[in-house]
Amino acid sequence: MDYATLLQILDATIRLATPLLLACLAGLWSERAGIFDIGLEGKMLIAAFAAAATAAIYGSAWLGVLAGIAASLVLSGIHGLASITFRGNQLISGVALNFLASGLTILVAVGLFRESGRTPPLSGAGRFDTITLPFADAAASLPIIGPLYAEVLSGHSILVYIGLAMVPLTWWVMFRTRFGLRLRAVGENPAAVDTAGVSVIGLRWAAVAICGVLCGLAGAYLSTALQAGFTREMTAGRGYIALAALIFAKWRPWYALGSTMLFGFLQAIALRSDVIENLLGFRIQIQLLDAMPYILVVVFVAFVGRAVPPRAGGEPYVKER
Amino acid sequence: MQTMPRWADVLLIPLISLLLAAFFSALVILAIGENPIEALNIMVSGALGSKYAWGYTLYYTTNFIFTGLAVAVAFHARLFNIGGEGQATLGGLGVALTLMYLPWPHWSLALVGAAAGAALFGAAWALIPAILQARRGSHIVITTIMFNFIAAALLNYLLVNALKPMGQMEPATGKFPEPTHLPNFAEMLAPFGIEFSRGAPANVSFLVALAACVAVWALIWRTRLGYEIRAFGHSEPAARYAGISPTRIIVVTMAISGGLAGMMALNNVMGEAERLVLNATENAGFIGIAVALMGRSHPFGILLAALLFGFLYQGGAILSQDTPIPVQLILVIQALVILFTGALDDMVRKPLERLFVALRGTSARRPDPRGDADVVGPGTTPTENPRAYANRTGDD
Numbered sequence: 058m059d060y061a062t063l064l065q066i067l068d069a070t071i072r073l074a075t076p077l078l079l080a081c082l083a084g085l086w087s088e089r090a091g092i093f094d095i096g097l098e099g100k101m102l103i104a105a106f107a108a109a110a111t112a113a114i115y116g117s118a119w120l121g122v123l124a125g126i127a128a129s130l131v132l133s134g135i136h137g138l139a140s141i142t143f144r145g146n147q148l149i150s151g152v153a154l155n156f157l158a159s160g161l162t163i164l165v166a167v168g169l170f171r172e173s174g175r176t177p178p179l180s181g182a183g184r185f186d187t188i189t190l191p192f193a194d195a196a197a198s199l200p201i202i203g204p205l206y207a208e209v210l211s212g213h214s215i216l217v218y219i220g221l222a223m224v225p226l227t228w229w230v231m232f233r234t235r236f237g238l239r240l241r242a243v244g245e246n247p248a249a250v251d252t253a254g255v256s257v258i259g260l261r262w263a264a265v266a267i268c269g270v271l272c273g274l275a276g277a278y279l280s281t282a283l284q285a286g287f288t289r290e291m292t293a294g295r296g297y298i299a300l301a302a303l304i305f306a307k308w309r310p311w312y313a314l315g316s317t318m319l320f321g322f323l324q325a326i327a328l329r330s331d332v333i334e335n336l337l338g339f340r341i342q343i344q345l346l347d348a349m350p351y352i353l354v355v356v357f358v359a360f361v362g363r364a365v366p367p368r369a370g371g372e373p374y375v376k377e378r
Numbered sequence: 379m380q381t382m383p384r385w386a387d388v389l390l391i392p393l394i395s396l397l398l399a400a401f402f403s404a405l406v407i408l409a410i411g412e413n414p415i416e417a418l419n420i421m422v423s424g425a426l427g428s429k430y431a432w433g434y435t436l437y438y439t440t441n442f443i444f445t446g447l448a449v450a451v452a453f454h455a456r457l458f459n460i461g462g463e464g465q466a467t468l469g470g471l472g473v474a475l476t477l478m479y480l481p482w483p484h485w486s487l488a489l490v491g492a493a494a495g496a497a498l499f500g501a502a503w504a505l506i507p508a509i510l511q512a513r514r515g516s517h518i519v520i521t522t523i524m525f526n527f528i529a530a531a532l533l534n535y536l537l538v539n540a541l542k543p544m545g546q547m548e549p550a551t552g553k554f555p556e557p558t559h560l561p562n563f564a565e566m567l568a569p570f571g572i573e574f575s576r577g578a579p580a581n582v583s584f585l586v587a588l589a590a591c592v593a594v595w596a597l598i599w600r601t602r603l604g605y606e607i608r609a610f611g612h613s614e615p616a617a618r619y620a621g622i623s624p625t626r627i628i629v630v631t632m633a634i635s636g637g638l639a640g641m642m643a644l645n646n647v648m649g650e651a652e653r654l655v656l657n658a659t660e661n662a663g664f665i666g667i668a669v670a671l672m673g674r675s676h677p678f679g680i681l682l683a684a685l686l687f688g689f690l691y692q693g694g695a696i697l698s699q700d701t702p703i704p705v706q707l708i709l710v711i712q713a714l715v716i717l718f719t720g721a722l723d724d725m726v727r728k729p730l731e732r733l734f735v736a737l738r739g740t741s742a743r744r745p746d747p748r749g750d751a752d753v754v755g756p757g758t759t760p761t762e763n764p765r766a767y768a769n770r771t772g773d774d
Contacts, residue, residue: 095519139721143728148458148519150721152667153713160709161406168410173704297523304517344538348531351524355506358516 060204062332066325067209072283074321075213075220076101076275076292080299081306081313082227083271089231089308090264091244091369092140095151096132097272098296099158104129104276106162109176109287110169112183118281121183122216125280126273132158133269141261144373155296163289174289176280185214185282214282216274221314223271228310240264244367247374257374272296294351301354305361323350381731388679392672392719394726396686399714406710412703424696425689433563433578434695438662439688440580440645443587445666446684447594448500448639450675454598455631456611461507461522462639463663464529465500469640470647471533472499474541474654477554488558492648493586493641500640501633503529508632512625518632526663537656550655560649581649590638591677597634607631639663661709665691668712671720687712 080097087094104125112121132154139150163174170176190211197207231237240260242250247257279295280287302320306312326333327346334340404414425435445462452459459465476495482488507521537549546552562581564574598604610617610627618624646658665687672686673679690708698705718726 135717138725139717143722143724145721145723147721149667149671149716152460153716153721156664156709156713156716160706160711160713163704163706164406164410164710167702167704171702174706294523294527297520301520301524304520342535342539344531344535347534348528351527351531355510355516355521355524355528358520359510359514 060201062329064204064208066322066329066332067205068212069325069328070318070322071209071213071217072321073324074317075217076279076283076295077299077302077317077320078314079220079223079271079275079278080296081302081317082223082310083268083275084300084303085227085306085308085310085313086231086240086264086271087268088303088370089244089367090240090261091247091367091372091374092136092261092265092268093147093151093371094136094265094268095148095300096136096154096158096296097151097268097299098292098294099151099155100129100132100269100272101276101279101296102155102162102290102292103132103158104273105280105291106158106166106176106276106287108273108277109179109280110165112179112281113170113176113286116181116183118179118183118185121281122274122277125277126270129273129276130266130269133265133272137262137265140373141258141265144375147371147373159290162287166287176287179281179285183281184285185216185278187212187214188218214278216278216282219274220278224310224314231310236263241367244369247369251374251376257376261374298350298354301358304366305357307361307365308367320350320353323353382734386730386734388674391723391726391730392674392679392683394730395718395723396672396715398718398726399711402714403707403711407703407707410703412701417697417701417703420697420700421689421693424700425693428575429573430575430578431692431696433575433580434692435685435688436563436580436584437578437645437650437688438691439684440584440587440649441642441660441662442665442669442684442687442691443591443681444642444645445639445662446669446673446680447590447666447677448635448637449666449670450673450677450680451594451598451607451638452631452635453670453675454604454611455607455627457511457628457631457635458519459504459522459632459635459639460519460667461504461525461636461663462666463659463661464522464526465503465636465639466642466659466663467526467529467533468503469496469500469643470654470658471536472496472640473643473647474551474554477558477648478541478551482555482558485558485560489560489582489586489644489648492558493644496640496643497637498640500643501637503640504632504636505629508629511632512628530657533654534656537654541654548655551653553653554648558648559652560644562649579650581645583645583649586641586644588681590641591681594638595677603630639666665712668715668719672715 080101084094084097107128108121108125111124112118136150136154139145140147166172166174166176190206193207193211196203231241239250239255240263243257243260250260251257276292279291284291298320299317302316303313305316327349330341330343330346333346407414407417423431425431445466448462448465449459472495473492476492477488480491482491503525504522507518507525510516510521511518534549537551541551542549543552560581560583563578564576566582567574598608606617606622606627609620610622610624614624617627642659642662646662647654651658669680669683669687672683673681690711694705694708697703697707
């Protein structure tokens with residue numbers, strides 16, 4: 058494998074890791090506040106559809122992003138209603154939302170476009186263009202570092218950079234602000250937060266809403282930047298992979314960047330069967346490559362070592378005892 | 379003492395949840411510009427209007443009984459097995475291998491052999507997530523979902539490469555040998571002089587599914603293992619204190635659950651297709667979740683819920699033929715049923731409880747904020763529903 062191929066794969070890594078990163082941070086916000094969210098997949102899917110449909114109708118990718126966030130927030134609202142207000146089972150609610158998204162996207166596509174499970178392909182302003190970072194052209198001539206900057210870091214859509222910026226932002230809010238401290242406390246010991254006179258319900262709703270916004274961004278990225286339009290089940294298990302990445306990252310923002318980049322790299326290299334063949338010297342079945350990310354998720358989840366989830370995770374908070 | 383009469387708990391609440399789901403589904407149908415009343419009429423005539431229609435409805439019902447029981451058994455140990463789809467896929471592989479590579483003189487023997495093969499493969503597929511959960515603490519929800527994806531890829535690989543007969547383009551096995559043909563309803567009922575549609579796929583495995591309901595009931599409420607499973611589901615520390623090994627319960631429960639999901643293949647692979655094709659399970663593994671929740675994890679409830687979903691599935695298929703409403707409508711209904719019966723249970727339950735308390739007067743005790751939920755679900759708090767089982771065992 059030469060340097061140019063490596064750069065191509067790293068470039069694809071960043072593109073493929075971005076939706077995982079956004080979804081993983083979404084899960085991080087939710088789970089740190091004690092709300093498990095299996096429904097990341099469904100939120101991304103419905104956001105991807107809403108973004109592509111809006112962008113196709115109004116010809117604006119930014120409007121698409123807003124619509125994606127709004128759609129994702131609606132599902133977040135249902136999840137919050139079920140798991141915070143009515144103290145239902147968070148896993149079951151998440152599973153239901155995934156089915157809801159997968160059915161609704163197809164039904165609404167029929168209603169809007171008379172096409173089953175698709176939006177028309179996006180072009181022009183309906184899709185995010187790539188951005189060239191400053192000095193990328195000038196830096197390209199530098200040895201080793203130059204192409205890395207010009208080809209791997211530069212030349213992505215704005216949503217990729219927003220996703221990357223979310224990592225320090227999440228870290229700062231969660232570990233350096235009062236809001237973040239309280240939010241983490243709610244995930245560990247909600248009764249203590251309640252005793253201190255801070256609303257457990259309010260904090261959990263805030264976390265669920267932030268999760269919705271981030272999932273909305275992730276979904277919108279899929280259909281308006283990574284690909285040009287919505288296709289049926291286009292999330293392809295990314296929500297679940299993000300959850301696995303979250304466990305692997307032990308619920309920490311910077312680790313989440315690392316683990317999603319790792320999964321992104323695995324997805325990127327799975328697309329390049331020629332490279333794998335050269336490296337290994339034999340051909341790997343295409344089905345094995347397809348299954349690889351899922352197999353690796355199981356392996357990673359199994360051998361991650363001690364990953365301690367937030368202590369009150371999954372438990373509805375009951376004030377009166 | 380209960381705040382609600384039992385009939386309200388087991389009938390009224392699921393019924394209200396179902397009506398809520400139906401109402402929102404009707405809104406969705408309206409939103410895409412179709413008439414919900416007309417859609418319901420088409421579904422009823424398409425799923426219940428003729429013997430042929432019933433033959434399909436009962437065929438789907440059979441699938442959902444198996445997958446519903448699979449989810450329910452795991453629920454009793456508070457495990458959430460989302461892997462029914464993958465386990466049923468592997469069950470299909472088990473059926474195909476047993477029927478293709480062993481000589482079977484008669485269908486009845488073949489049915490026993492295939493059931494063993496299906497259960498074995500399904501159980502094996504559930505075993506790895508179970509062991510990982512028991513030994514490594516890997517979350518079973520995530521691992522079983524991943525195993526669904528892996529099962530699909532594995533079957534794809536096997537059908538494209540190893541199991542496809544020479545010279546065939548389609549990724550499927552060849553037809554199973556003639557003696558393994560399971561009698562369908564028309565052939566079963568002919569000796570009694572009853573005529574049934576010859577084209578409908580419902581077959582003798584429906585009876586196997588009914589037997590599985592009885593077996594699961596006996597297992598859960600009449601055996602030592604069932605008691606241990608329920609005890610573990612209620613409170614892991616208490617079960618551990620009583621000398622019940624968590625590892626053993628998790629592994630055994632998941633193996634039974636996976637085996638039941640795998641046995642669905644008796645119906646769709648052996649009974650209907652008579653060969654193994656890609657995506658033979660058609661989402662039945664996931665519908666099992668809705669069926670188990672709706673049926674309150676009780677075999678009789680599951681039978682009724684499976685019948686309901688058999689109706690919805692067949693009705694939805696006919697609907698997509700006759701109208702522009704796609705067959706994925708069933709996914710939305712399924713999601714709403716899971717949402718209302720599983721996650722938003724309290725939304726329906728609390729007002730009803732208040733209503734019954736008010737009707738009965740002041741003597742009623744104020745309900746414990748979370749003690750009355752009769753859903754046997756994979757809650758994360760073991761103390762979530764201390765009275766649920768006690769109520770149920772008394773009535774069986």
